[in-house]
Amino acid sequence: MISNRCHYALRAMLELALCEGRGPMTISQIASARNIPVRFLEAIMRQLKQAGLADSVRGKEGGYFLARPATQVHVGDVLALFDGPLFSDAEQLGPHIIRDGDPDVFAGVWREAEHALQGVFARHTFAALADREHQRRLASAENYTI
Amino acid sequence: MISNRCHYALRAMLELALCEGRGPMTISQIASARNIPVRFLEAIMRQLKQAGLADSVRGKEGGYFLARPATQVHVGDVLALFDGPLFSDAEQLGPHIIRDGDPDVFAGVWREAEHALQGVFARHTFAALADREHQRRLASAENYTI
DNA sequence: GACAATCCCTACAAAATCGATAGGTTTAGT
């Protein structure tokens, strides 16, 4: 299943997408906006940076921001980084299950599954998600004031 | 990702499908055919039985067999039993990530992903897999004798 | 009825994974 790490990363990226174009965002800001343990998020953001999904400036007034426009970052990019590939052949995990490099009958199934997932995850950009989140917040704010 | 347990279960079910109609198969047979730890497989087979995928007779000459014809057992049935659902909402794992039962923006993504997977896994029956495995074995045997 | 082969159940040990924390270093703006 999807690791907690990955859930955090997805929400951090969403937060960056929401604040796109308004300068870098600090780890503390992201963490408090999403209730994520700060020191844990620190490691996650580094990983996002190393993978080329986020970028950062150091020192005072520093922080993180999206490395590419939100319209060009997909949910699949984050998932592949943390939890992918989901469906690998068994021989990587338990080398004794498959004999002698015989082709595995299930390999085809895993390939299909992986492919189907990639299709889904490539359809969702963080720009679209941020948009939806924005709508959601407007609606709930309206609900509150009325 | 797919747990080792589940890989074992899939291969055990495949073995049962290969021997369909030839009486029950013992745990030892399945285990040695696939290099699975016997006592571990024991627990797995029980789980498969309790889920209604396999059935068994006890005592001497006993063993396991498919509860339904192999044409009506899908890979998805086994996966759902051991590792499913793969994509659940975040709130079940980390209740603090999402505030106040607010609808999660990612929930839709997970639903789509789960649905896509179900589609793939429902297309593969153990009958078809056993068939492919049979072909494979014939081919490799031919390769060996020539 | 004894025996042996087989499934069945519970508990437990060993190992891996994951979430989270701690302490300290480097960078850059003021």
Added chain:
DNA sequence: ACTAAACCTATCGATTTTGTAGGGATTGTC
């Protein structure tokens, strides 16, 4: 210099997963 921020490495604790052990219960065969 001071401070706020990103950066790095190590480690700890809890949970999950893998696998093992010992003992039962069931059924065919002699």
